[in-house]
Amino acid sequence: MNIDLLNDMQKEAVINTEGPLLILAGAGSGKTRVLTHRIAYLIEEKEVFPSNILAITFTNKAAKEMRIRVEKLIGEASNGMWMGTFHSICVKILRRYASLIGYERDFVIYDPTDQKTLARECLKELNIDEKKTTFRYVLGKISEAKNDMLTPKEYEKLYSGDFYLDKVVKVYELYQRKLINNNAMDFDDLILNAIKVLKENEKILSDYQRKFKYVLVDEYQDTNKAQYVLVRYLSMGYVNLCVVGDNDQSIYGWRGADIRNIRDFEKDFPGAKIIKLEQNYRSSVNILNAANNVIKNNINRKSKKLWTDNDLGEKIHYYKAQSEMDEAYFVVRNLIADKKRNKRNNLDYAVLYRTNAQSRVLEDAFRREGVSYKLVGGTKFYDRREIKDFISYMRIIQNPVDELSIKRAINIPKRGIGPKTIEKIKGFAYENNLSLYQALVYAAKKDLFSKKINKGIKEFVTIIEKYKNDALERKVSFLMEDVLNDIGYIEELKLDNTLESRSRIENLREMISAAKEFERTSETGLLAEFLEEFSLRSDIDNVEEDDDSVLLMTLHSAKGLEFPIVFMVGLEEGIFPSSRSLNEDESVEEERRLMYVGITRAEEKLFITHSSIRSMYGKTSCNLVSRFIEEIPSELLDVPKDEVASRKTRKTSFTSQMKADLAYKEKSKSKIEDVTVIKTGTKVFHKIFGEGTVVSLKGNKGEENVTIVFKTKGIKKLKLSIAPLEIIQ
DNA sequence: GTGGAGAACTTTTTT
């Protein structure tokens, strides 16, 4: 390791190893470099054992990369160093000590889909009408409570009396009881329960505190209260705590990230040093200027300005598309042209968008033009039904009290055991104080039910019993192969013989390959470890550098990455910033930070696009150009100034949709005075589709979704937001 | 209990 390769500030950040330290690291300021050098410095110069270092990152990928880079610097393995995400570190603690807080060590982790199933089950059992208190709402509230470290009881104390929150309390209580009964934890529980272990066991806490002499936390701006408390617990032995963050890149407020953690660091950890890294090594001057100009519109912000020694670079490429298809083709065409001209690889490019739903059109365009791409995130492989079915079996083998998985797996393939039968068996289990699985085992022995059902139960129980012990010693890929064959799922799918069923079979086989792949790098190669990694894996973790593909992903997924050339698409009001954020100023600022993150991913070239018409979620709408484009000075863009200038109109009142309406009206001098004047049968004019008649309309003044279906000559039915219509009669 | 047809719902972002 050669510390002289770092600039002065970076050096400071590396050698200030003792005491609390906050590194405010702007985008592209060499944050990872500093972190890796700091760890290398600790090990080499300060002769710290790797096992005395704890480094927490946001994604597994970041952790993996950091480990590799550290090992490169010190030229040896960094064995013993704890390096991982908050969640994986908590799991590590919990695998050892789960029994102390009423869990079994082989607990399973429930993902959001499982959470949803469980929450709906709770709502049903409690007879709560799902109309107003949707599972989504309830789960959001539960997660909020957990992020704030409130137990159901504490939550109840705080909020009792509120009509809806009283219901939430009831669901929260039941939901939590079910999780414990199933020996399962959701993501939030992992953090909370790890804290619980530390809080309730002084000895364990002091052991960890003595162990972790040096603690590093990456992306500190994205931590929530629970994570903050965890960090505090783990680092309070020596308080050599180094956190790295950037206020301007805080984009997880919606998930409970608390900006106060970084803002109050000095207060929380007295004697803390602060080091700012403001030199950007990543982006061209033009790109950085654009980023600075956008982010300075955030009022709630500590002033900071990134600078760079890099070249001026190209202007930012701006394109206004006709439609989302046009936009997609603009991206692909420019990508191909740029690639040819500059002899680049596909992996030098990334396309970023606000929501996963936007990826489809892009995929189409890339496929048709024969450019290899890779989709990060979206509907994940692991979310597919067949995968979840199969994994349910594996989970039950690991943890037979997992009712959720039993309910899912027991009738796959069809064994004639539906919800009614399950209820019956559950009743029996309840009467005899057995778990659902124990009841099944008993029922299989004693033939308690009808012939058909007994046969089904026996089949199911036999499989689980057969592999229960295997799971503790056999490699997971072999185990899974055998289980898959035994279930008879593939046979059932083969009978179907549709395109869909064949792809399902393929996916199941891919699952086995994934298990094989997992074994290469895993410690034990056993089911328990596999399930754990499986639950905590994010898509971005699997992106390998060796296949030359363009990456397509959301802006959130892109955080922490960088690319020579970046395309940002869909820069429209209502999309980015998202329509949801438009009601609260607070979240528009978060959207703006997301924009800032997006821009600063680019090293050399940045393309930004929006479209005048876009079809999404089955509805066509005309969105205004995003305010974030307007915030970039026109001289930084490669389009005539007047074109940019003419896009300056916006009013603020009513809802976001209404805002758009008004702005449009002003611009086009339309005759629409009020949305409510439009009635069925009204003749309207649309500047692109021409004349038409309103067939139906949905929504009222003040509502979010005002849509009009209208007929024109060319197109039979067109769903449009009201914005671009003019009444002609 | 199963399967198909139609209704309803979702879409912000993720460990």
Place this chain on the structure above:
DNA sequence: AGTTCTCCAC
């Protein structure tokens, strides 16, 4: 638009 959910006939 695409997926998931609900309901009903068998």
